[in-house]
Structures are given as C-alpha cells and as structure tokens.
Amino acid sequence: MNGRARRGSAESRHLLSDFLRHELGLTGTHVGCEHGVCGACTVLINGEAVRSCLVFAVQCEGAEVTTVEGLAAEDGELHPLQEAFQAAHALQCGFCTPGFLMSLLPFLEERRDSGALTDDEIRDALGGNLCRCTGYQNIVEAVRLAHTKMSGGAGNSAGNSVGTSTGNSAGTCAAEGA
Amino acid sequence: MKPCSFEYVKAESLEHALAVLVEHGDEAKILAGGQSLVPAMNFRLAQPAVLVDLNGVGALSGIERVDGMVQVGAMTRQRSAERSSVLSAHVPLVTETMPFIAHAQIRNRGTFGGSIAHADPSAELPAISVALSATLQVTSSRGSRSIAASDFYVDLLTTALEADEILVRVDLPIAVPGSGFAFAEVSRRHGDYALVGVAASVQCDASGVCQQARVSLLSVGPGPVLSTSCAAALIGERPTTRTIADAAAATASDDIDPEGDIHASARFRRHLARVLVERTLTRAFARAAVSAGAAEQA
Numbered sequence: 001m002n003g004r005a006r007r008g009s010a011e012s013r014h015l016l017s018d019f020l021r022h023e024l025g026l027t028g029t030h031v032g033c034e035h036g037v038c039g040a041c042t043v044l045i046n047g048e049a050v051r052s053c054l055v056f057a058v059q060c061e062g063a064e065v066t067t068v069e070g071l072a073a074e075d076g077e078l079h080p081l082q083e084a085f086q087a088a089h090a091l092q093c094g095f096c097t098p099g100f101l102m103s104l105l106p107f108l109e110e111r112r113d114s115g116a117l118t119d120d121e122i123r124d125a126l127g128g129n130l131c132r133c134t135g136y137q138n139i140v141e142a143v144r145l146a147h148t149k150m151s152g153g154a155g156n157s158a159g160n161s162v163g164t165s166t167g168n169s170a171g172t173c174a175a176e177g178a
Numbered sequence: 179m180k181p182c183s184f185e186y187v188k189a190e191s192l193e194h195a196l197a198v199l200v201e202h203g204d205e206a207k208i209l210a211g212g213q214s215l216v217p218a219m220n221f222r223l224a225q226p227a228v229l230v231d232l233n234g235v236g237a238l239s240g241i242e243r244v245d246g247m248v249q250v251g252a253m254t255r256q257r258s259a260e261r262s263s264v265l266s267a268h269v270p271l272v273t274e275t276m277p278f279i280a281h282a283q284i285r286n287r288g289t290f291g292g293s294i295a296h297a298d299p300s301a302e303l304p305a306i307s308v309a310l311s312a313t314l315q316v317t318s319s320r321g322s323r324s325i326a327a328s329d330f331y332v333d334l335l336t337t338a339l340e341a342d343e344i345l346v347r348v349d350l351p352i353a354v355p356g357s358g359f360a361f362a363e364v365s366r367r368h369g370d371y372a373l374v375g376v377a378a379s380v381q382c383d384a385s386g387v388c389q390q391a392r393v394s395l396l397s398v399g400p401g402p403v404l405s406t407s408c409a410a411a412l413i414g415e416r417p418t419t420r421t422i423a424d425a426a427a428a429t430a431s432d433d434i435d436p437e438g439d440i441h442a443s444a445r446f447r448r449h450l451a452r453v454l455v456e457r458t459l460t461r462a463f464a465r466a467a468v469s470a471g472a473a474e475q476a
C-alpha cells in the first residue's frame with residue numbers, strides 16, 4: 001500500500017474502496033457511484049488504473065496498491081501532476097480529483113518522452129472520469145502542463161515550454177494559483 | 179449500495195474452479211474481471227452465494243497464434259487484447275473495436291472471455307465473435323466442447339453455457355488474403371454502451387466477387403444479430419455503392435427489431451443501423467480489395 005506493507009481484515013464482500021477508506025483510513029479515495037461510471041474511486045493495482053469500487057479487497061492480497069495518498073513526497077512536496085492541477089485550477093470541490101490523478105498517472109508516465117499531446121488524446125484519457133464542477137477545460141490544461149513537467153523535469157525547459165504550448169490561460173492560472 | 183455476503187473461493191487451477199461449480203451448482207458464479215458482475219452485485223441485482231475467482235489461474239490468459247487461429251484465453255484482459263501485436267496483425271477487427279469498450283480503467287480489469295460470457299446485447303465482443311465466426315472453447319468436469327459463436331447467444335444475457343461450464347478460450351480465425359473488416363458504433367459519449375454498433379467481415383475472390391459478408395449488429399436485439407440480408411444481397415456479387423446501400427437498407431428494415439428507450443427511439447436505431455452497415459461494408463470491401471491486391475503482388 002503506497003510502498004508499505006499494510007495488513008487488515010476484510011469480509012469477502014468488502015469492496016477495495018471501502019477497505020481503503022474504513023479499514024486503512026485512506027480517505028483520499030472517493031466513492032461516487034459504485035458501479036464503475038464516475039471514476040472517483042480510481043486507484044492503481046500493480047501499476048494499472050482500475051475502479052476500486054469494482055474489485056473486492058480480498059482480491060488484492062499481495063498486490064501493490066497506490067492511492068492518491070501515495071503521490072506526494074514524504075515531506076509533503078506535491079507530485080508534478082498535483083502541482084499542475086493546482087496551477088491550472090483544475091479542481092473546484094475536489095471530489096473527483098483523486099480519481100483523475102490516479103487515472104492520469106499511468107497515462108502520463110507512458111508518454112513521458114512523447115511529443116506534445118493532442119486534445120483528442122487528452123480528452124480520451126479523461127473520458128472515464130466525471131467532474132461536475134470544472135467543465136473539464138482546466139483539467140485538459142493541467143494534463144498538458146503535467147506532461148511538460150513530467151517529460152522535461154521541473155526546471156527551465158518545462159517553464160519555457162509551458163509558456164509556448166499552453167498559451168495564456170494556463171499562464172494566468174499559474175499566477176493565480178501561486 | 180454494497181454486495182450481499184458470499185463465500186469467496188480463489189481458484190488455484192481450472193480443475194479447482196470446475197470442482198467448486200459442481201459442488202455449488204446454480205449458487206456459484208465465476209468472477210472474471212468483475213466489471214459487469216460487481217456492479218450488479220453492488221446493486222444487489224446479482225446475489226451469488228459463492229464466487230469463484232479465476233484471477234489467479236494464469237493458464238487462462240494469453241494470446242497465441244496456432245495454425246489458422248489466434249487463441250485468446252478467456253481471462254486475457256481487454257486491455258492486453260487491445261495492445262496485442264498478434265491480434266493487430268492477424269485479427270485486425272479486434273484491434274479496431276477494443277477502444278470502443280468502456281474506458282481504459284475498465285479494460286485494464288475486464289476480460290475478453292467475461293464480456294463474451296456475459297452476453298450483454300450492447301457489448302462489442304459478442305458481435306465481433308459472430309462476425310468473425312469465432313469458436314468458443316468450453317470446459318466442465320464432464321468434458322470439453324466447442325461452440326460456434328453464432329450458436330452461443332441464446333437470449334438476453336443468456337448463453338449456451340451450462341451452470342457447471344467455464345469458457346476457457348476464444349479461437350479467432352486469422353484474416354486471409356482478400357478479406358476486409360470494419361467496426362463502427364454510435365454512442366452518446368465515447369465509452370458509453372453503443373446505441374447501435376456494427377461489425378462487418380467480408381471476403382472477395384481475386385476478381386473482386388464477394389464470397390462472404392458477415393455483418394453483425396449490437397444493441398438492436400436480445401443479443402448480437404447476424405444480418406441475413408447482407409449475405410443474401412452481396413455474396414456472388416461485385417460490391418458497388420448501390421448493392422451496399424440496398425443491403426444496408428434491407429438489414430435495417432428486415433433483420434432487426436430494435437426497442438426504443440430513453441437514449442434512442444426504435445426508429446432512430448433503425449436509421450443508425452442502416453447508416454452504420456453502409457459505412458462499415460464500404461470500408462470493409464475497400465480493405466478487402468487492398469488485401470487481395472497485396473496478395474497478388476506477393
């Protein structure tokens with residue numbers, strides 16, 4: 001569990017989402033619909049994004065599970081993906097955010113060294129997560145920003161390409177967020 | 179909501195799973211990817227007393243080319259099928275269709291065999307299996323049998339599988355020279371179940387005469403519907419814009435009996451069926467011509 005061995009006991013009928021929240025106290029994973037549609041409960045099981053509301057906790061014995069709590073560093077420094085969401089103002093109430101982050105992490109890691117992402121690619125990657133607040137526009141911006149940060153490192157090169165590839169709106173958001 | 183209580187059995191082997199099914203009969207259910215079964219359990223639409231989890235039975239997943247077939251293990255994740263180079267080289271219809279199934283997060287977990295065994299009338303893989311004349315390999319403690327995909331889908335969410343049987347493998351014939359395929363669907367949002375979908379698999383001889391036209395539709399009946407009009411209108415003919423349009427119109431008026439619901443009226447579904455059959459056939463025949471030409475040059 002987020003790099004540490006964790007033990008707990010689960011009845012067979014306990015969903016992984018409930019086990020995480022109630023047994024392990026990891027309440028970052030949110031539960032919206034419990035039938036696979038909203039994506040709020042998305043976590044990584046052995047590196048792959050899946051719905052924790054559609055997996056039983058008992059099925060995860062011995063598996064590597066990563067939740068949103070596993071993103072930031074020990075000292076609290078945010079993951080570049082989280083920084084991008086903050087900078088681009090990609091959340092309002094935040095209920096959907098953990099699911100978006102966990103869906104996007106493997107997507108962006110696979111594309112670390114690829115060229116600029118197209119809008120279609122980004123929107124396809126977001127298709128499995130619902131957000132009732134943002135209208136998605138700033139989430140698309142955040143993905144682009146995160147891709148730049150994760151590909152080029154957080155240094156100068158990322159700063160430069162953010163200015164050119166995401167245009168003014170992200171720039172303004174970043175200033176507001178800071 | 180939350181599922182009812184049940185006994186969980188993690189199958190150690192296919193034999194173990196089969197034995198549990200014999201012991202519990204109708205009370206037991208197979209748990210594959212869980213992407214249809216668990217939502218049904220969360221809503222308490224399904225309340226199995228025993229779940230037999232196949233996720234630990236490694237022998238049931240994998241994609242392999244054997245003779246004229248590509249064999250897909252029932253527990254192969256949909257995402258692995260989508261990314262398989264064996265399937266894209268030899269059964270391109272599967273590769274073209276996989277991205278239409280739900281979202282990546284669902285395909286990471288959902289299995290190839292689970293979708294076929296579940297037999298949702300709006301699911302893509304059952305329709306594909308019929309268009310491709312797939313053979314389904316099924317096993318029970320009584321023995322094994324093969325079922326042609328076109329005999330497998332009996333009614334709404336009902337297949338030819340007996341309660342003690344497990345679908346172990348799906349055998350897909352590899353594409354031969356002169357064959358062409360296409361898939362298309364319309365859904366309200368990408369990743370949603372389709373309002374109507376069409377899978378077309380055609381084959382032409384060296385002179386361009388159609389030898390086979392298998393067009394299978396989803397979301398227009400209790401299971402996948404194979405168009406008899408397309409076969410009747412096209413086999414033995416040289417496909418033209420006109421014959422394709424006629425075959426599509428006949429399919430929409432004679433072969434299907436779609437129902438209306440809050441997402442689409444029956445009339446709109448018929449319209450979509452006609453348009454999608456026409457488009458998929460046009461694309462499939464164009465690809466068949468390219469494939470025949472490539473074979474000639476070689």
Ligand SMILES: Cc1cc2nc3c(=O)[nH]c(=O)nc-3n(C[C@H](O)[C@H](O)[C@H](O)COP(=O)(O)OP(=O)(O)OC[C@H]3O[C@@H](n4cnc5c(N)ncnc54)[C@H](O)[C@@H]3O)c2cc1C
Binds near residue numbers: 215
């Ligand atoms: C939000 C969402 C959207 C979806 N959208 C689509 C879509 O657009 N198109 C689509 O096709 N599907 C869609 N699905 C369903 C998904 O593809 C499922 O993965 C699939 O229908 C069932 O496969 P599974 O492996 O998850 O099976 P499970 O859910 O584990 O099982 C389904 C049923 O089949 C039986 N079964 C499973 N495997 C076997 C076997 N080997 N032998 C005998 N019986 C077996 C089970 O007992 C159960 O009754 C969606 C699901 C969700 C949650």
Ligand code: FES
Binds near residue numbers: 030040
């Ligand atoms: S709570 Fe799992 S997808 Fe909505």
Ligand code: FES
Binds near residue numbers: 090092093095097130
């Ligand atoms: S920020 Fe409120 S649901 Fe997405």
